[in-house]
Amino acid sequence: MSNDYAIVASGLTRRFGNNVAxxxxxxRIPRAKIYGFLGPNGSGKSTAIRMLCGLLTPSEGEVxxxxxxxxxxxxxxxxxxxxxxxxxxxxDDLSVLENLEFIARIFGLDRRRRKTRIGENxxxxxxxxxxxxxxxxxxxGQKQRLALAAVTLHGPELLLLxxxxxxxxxxxxxxxxxxxxxxxxxGTTILVSTHFMDxxxxxxxxxxLDKGVLVAAGVPGDLSDNIDAIVLDIETQQPRRSRxxxxxxxxxxxxxxxxxxxxxxxxxxxxxxxxRLQGMLDDAGLVAQVQVTPASLEDVFVAxxxxxxxxxx
Amino acid sequence: MMFLQRIFAIIIxxxxxxxxxxxxxxxxxxxxxxxxxxxxxxxxxxxRHLNAGIVDLADTYASRxxxxxxxxxxxxxxxxxxxxxxxxxxxxRKGDIKVGMVVPAxxxxxxxxxxxxxxxxxxxxxxxxxxxxxxxLRDMRFxxxxxxxxxxxxxxxxxxxxxxxxxxxxxxxPALIGVILNLTMVLFTSVxxxxxxxxxxxxxxxxxxxxxIELMIGKITPYVVIGLIQVSIILAVGILLFNIPVVGSMLxxxxxxxxxxxxxxxxxxxxxxxxxxxxxxxxxxxFTYLPSILLSGFMFPFDGxxxxxxxxxxxxPLTHFVEMIxxxxxxGATFSDLGPSTLALLxxxxxxxxxxxxxxxxxxD
Numbered sequence: 274m275s276n277d278y279a280i281v282a283s284g285l286t287r288r289f290g291n292n293v294a295x296x297x298x299x300x301r302i303p304r305a306k307i308y309g310f311l312g313p314n315g316s317g318k319s320t321a322i323r324m325l326c327g328l329l330t331p332s333e334g335e336v337x338x339x340x341x342x343x344x345x346x347x348x349x350x351x352x353x354x355x356x357x358x359x360x361x362x363x364x365d366d367l368s369v370l371e372n373l374e375f376i377a378r379i380f381g382l383d384r385r386r387r388k389t390r391i392g393e394n395x396x397x398x399x400x401x402x403x404x405x406x407x408x409x410x411x412x413x414g415q416k417q418r419l420a421l422a423a424v425t426l427h428g429p430e431l432l433l434l435x436x437x438x439x440x441x442x443x444x445x446x447x448x449x450x451x452x453x454x455x456x457x458x459x460g461t462t463i464l465v466s467t468h469f470m471d472x473x474x475x476x477x478x479x480x481x482l483d484k485g486v487l488v489a490a491g492v493p494g495d496l497s498d499n500i501d502a503i504v505l506d507i508e509t510q511q512p513r514r515s516r517x518x519x520x521x522x523x524x525x526x527x528x529x530x531x532x533x534x535x536x537x538x539x540x541x542x543x544x545x546x547x548x549r550l551q552g553m554l555d556d557a558g559l560v561a562q563v564q565v566t567p568a569s570l571e572d573v574f575v576a577x578x579x580x581x582x583x584x585x586x
Numbered sequence: 587m588m589f590l591q592r593i594f595a596i597i598i599x600x601x602x603x604x605x606x607x608x609x610x611x612x613x614x615x616x617x618x619x620x621x622x623x624x625x626x627x628x629x630x631x632x633x634r635h636l637n638a639g640i641v642d643l644a645d646t647y648a649s650r651x652x653x654x655x656x657x658x659x660x661x662x663x664x665x666x667x668x669x670x671x672x673x674x675x676x677x678x679r680k681g682d683i684k685v686g687m688v689v690p691a692x693x694x695x696x697x698x699x700x701x702x703x704x705x706x707x708x709x710x711x712x713x714x715x716x717x718x719x720x721x722x723l724r725d726m727r728f729x730x731x732x733x734x735x736x737x738x739x740x741x742x743x744x745x746x747x748x749x750x751x752x753x754x755x756x757x758x759x760p761a762l763i764g765v766i767l768n769l770t771m772v773l774f775t776s777v778x779x780x781x782x783x784x785x786x787x788x789x790x791x792x793x794x795x796x797x798x799i800e801l802m803i804g805k806i807t808p809y810v811v812i813g814l815i816q817v818s819i820i821l822a823v824g825i826l827l828f829n830i831p832v833v834g835s836m837l838x839x840x841x842x843x844x845x846x847x848x849x850x851x852x853x854x855x856x857x858x859x860x861x862x863x864x865x866x867x868x869x870x871x872x873f874t875y876l877p878s879i880l881l882s883g884f885m886f887p888f889d890g891x892x893x894x895x896x897x898x899x900x901x902x903p904l905t906h907f908v909e910m911i912x913x914x915x916x917x918g919a920t921f922s923d924l925g926p927s928t929l930a931l932l933x934x935x936x937x938x939x940x941x942x943x944x945x946x947x948x949x950x951d
Binding site for chain 1: 588591592594595596598599602603606607785786787789790791792793794795796948949950
């Protein structure tokens with residue numbers, strides 16, 4: 274089992290006082306894949322990641338990371354994992370090169386390996402031109418690349434990345450993800466948390482967290498296919514009035530506006546969903562075109578999180 | 587090998603960061619310089635050159651001699667000459683003078699009678715340190731009278747007796763090495779480590795293979811060197827500016843300083859394990875600093891303190907260091923003479939290091 278999975282967690286729970294940050298989460302994260310934690314702020318993503326790398330002690334539950342029990346063997350794990358914090362955590366007052374040298378020394382790389390690995394990563398993450406520049410003066414995207422260069426210096430088998438791209442422009446995010454795919458191709462397992470749908474969609478597998486509970490998990494495409502709702506696309510010139518009308522109906526679980534379009538999710542058992550919604554809108558005197566559409570990841574997210582929080586449709 | 591490499595990595599990083607932190611770097615040099623000059627010049631228990639007034643109702647050779655003798659002590663400067671006692675008191679009330687000397691008309695006769703005071707001193711008692719001068723000058727007047735037969739010799743005796751300024755600086759400056767190190771060492775280490783936590787570096791650092799003890803040793807080593815630099819600055823200023831004689835050996839002096847630096851650095855690390863922010867680290871530093879200054883014997887004689895205060899003082903590293911450094915600098919004691927103090931500092935170091943390493947968790951909870 275531990276050969277197929279980089280991380281296996283069962284019943285993972287963490288309480289801070291009366292607040293349950295992570296609640297009985299079960300995880301199986303396959304090797305050499307990019308696994309995403311998708312969830313809003315405060316959903317327990319960071320707490321879960323910190324428990325997985327031994328920074329926080331779970332209140333309950335079993336965790337096995339790369340075949341080692343955490344937090345008991347957390348120290349043995351240090352050489353084999355890389356953890357990238359949400360906030361840039363290298364030294365602002367050291368240069369790019371000095372930061373990398375520091376990390377390489379801390380991980381015990383010998384002189385020759387230090388030189389080659391730092392050289393490789395400077396080139397790979399396009400940092401060679403900034404080697405002498407203080408890290409504090411880099412742009413958000415450059416800092417991100419430096420953090421990734423530092424965390425991969427010792428060649429970790431598992432990378433834990435806590436919202437690595439939340440402070441980065443879209444182009445830098447694309448570059449960053451190209452880097453992640455390359456690492457996964459080389460056999461690195463990557464656990465990445467995000468609150469961006471487009472990033473979540475790039476993951477091989479995904480877990481959706483909401484208020485500390487794992488509400489859905491699987492391959493993004495499967496999650497969309499297996500969504501427990503019918504998703505309807507409504508094109509209309511009066512999206513706000515249409516939305517108000519639809520939300521009156523008990524079988525409509527959630528309506529999301531996308532410009533002049535609406536995504537409505539209705540109970541999966543509903544007969545003639547298109548006809549019923551079209552009828553409602555026609556009766557209200559609204560011009561609209563209703564059709565069934567495949568669920569997007571956002572729909573999955575809304576279905577998984579929104580229903581639990583809503584009136585209980 | 588890996589052990590040393592990781593400690594080395596921390597040391598290199600600390601030194602680089604220190605070199606770029608101009609404020610801290612300035613404080614390393616600035617705090618010792620400022621403190622030694624302030625303590626050396628301003629905090630002076632010997633009051634000198636007070637404005638004084640005189641009424642000489644006798645106006646004899648002896649009375650003029652007395653006035654000259656008092657002036658020569660440099661304790662007072664006669665800036666006012668009044669015609670009457672009332673006039674003198676008036677000037678004192680206005681604040682023009684702090685001390686008034688009244689020589690009565692029968693001064694020569696009084697001088698010949700040992701049972702009577704020859705002259706009168708009026709003291710502005712609103713400042714207690716000035717009131718202390720009454721005692722000094724009263725004793726001096728007695729000297730003048732007792733050696734009246736051989737006046738000039740007697741006057742010189744007075745001057746010598748009332749030139750105690752040297753002594754207090756000699757007392758203060760060596761102990762000041764301890765006071766300054768105590769402040770800067772504790773402050774720099776605790777702030778340096780807490781800053782790492784505040785900036786989020788620590789969360790990254792604790793997921794690396796670095797061990798607690800390696801991190802601690804790497805953190806304090808650069809400050810040991812800084813501490814020794816500070817010792818050298820204070821010594822140099824003390825010797826050049828205040829003519830402090832170093833009776834004992836320099837080697838002993840630096841050895842004692844090294845032990846003390848280790849003790850204060852370990853205290854800084856222990857403080858760090860409690861403080862969450864740089865501000866808290868500073869508060870905790872001053873929380874330990876004030877008792878150190880008051881109870882160590884730096885300001886008040888240790889033997890004169892009540893037993894409970896002595897007991898508290900013995901828990902503080904500065905107390906032992908003040909004892910050691912005064913012994914070495916002033917009495918020429920050797921390092922081996924100071925075994926108990928050295929042992930006390932080493933025990934303090936071991937306890938604080940243990941506390942720091944045990945309390946520091948490579949965890950966030």
